Amino acid sequence: MRAIALGFFSGVISMPARLIPNDAVPALAEQIDSPAMLRVLRHMQEVGFIYNDGEVSRGTAAILKQLTDLGLIDPGYEETSLDKPYLWTSNGNGSRVLRFIETSASLRAKLETTLEIHPRARTGLSALSEWDRAKVLAAAEALHGRDPATWPAEEAAPFNTDKQFYLLRVSPELRAFIRVLDSGVIEIFDIVRKETLQFFLERQQAVGSGQ
Numbered sequence: 001m002r003a004i005a006l007g008f009f010s011g012v013i014s015m016p017a018r019l020i021p022n023d024a025v026p027a028l029a030e031q032i033d034s035p036a037m038l039r040v041l042r043h044m045q046e047v048g049f050i051y052n053d054g055e056v057s058r059g060t061a062a063i064l065k066q067l068t069d070l071g072l073i074d075p076g077y078e079e080t081s082l083d084k085p086y087l088w089t090s091n092g093n094g095s096r097v098l099r100f101i102e103t104s105a106s107l108r109a110k111l112e113t114t115l116e117i118h119p120r121a122r123t124g125l126s127a128l129s130e131w132d133r134a135k136v137l138a139a140a141e142a143l144h145g146r147d148p149a150t151w152p153a154e155e156a157a158p159f160n161t162d163k164q165f166y167l168l169r170v171s172p173e174l175r176a177f178i179r180v181l182d183s184g185v186i187e188i189f190d191i192v193r194k195e196t197l198q199f200f201l202e203r204q205q206a207v208g209s210g211q
Helices: 022-030 035-047 058-069 092-102 105-110 119-126 130-141 194-208
Strands: 012-014 049-051 073-078 087-090 156-158 166-171 174-180 186-193
Touching: 022 092, 035 049, 035 058, 035 087, 035 092, 035 130, 058 073, 058 087, 058 130, 092 105, 119 130, 119 186, 130 166, 130 174, 130 186, 174 194, 186 194
Parallel strands: none
Antiparallel strands: 012 073, 049 087, 073 087, 156 166, 166 174, 174 186
């Protein structure tokens, strides 16, 4: 894999993936095995690049690494630090694989999200930027099919003692309340900013202590 300098990002070196042959596209499309992966790949193709900053959650970073390993996006590194990507950029492989998925009814059906969105969360999602909205949905989708007992606490932690609700960490400033319905489907119940949640918790604590 060769390195090239990204002219529009000063001091950033890209590690472009090899161009895949056309007959390899269907097999690569099959490797997109979750709605979360498809959502991140689609967003990458729409915006062109994503910075590897504090706004990228652990779950989203894992998806970006999967896409990088498949050669569907390219990592970019600062010249002074090659241990982790500074950003990720779209490439031709990703656009061809995405185009194949979008024209395949069976693949699109397989990758349809199973999330339920509560009306409260729908209102909150509509107020977010496109990227923040994609991050919320991808973070919740990445937990689908996994036993809540195995969810890492830094990603989704129980919010109450009976574990009816979990607090999903989307970014340093953004949280979502989720719950697992009897059907096993994850429902996004509400969206909240970290500072709003902190204020609510402090107020509840003050009420409980009689202050």
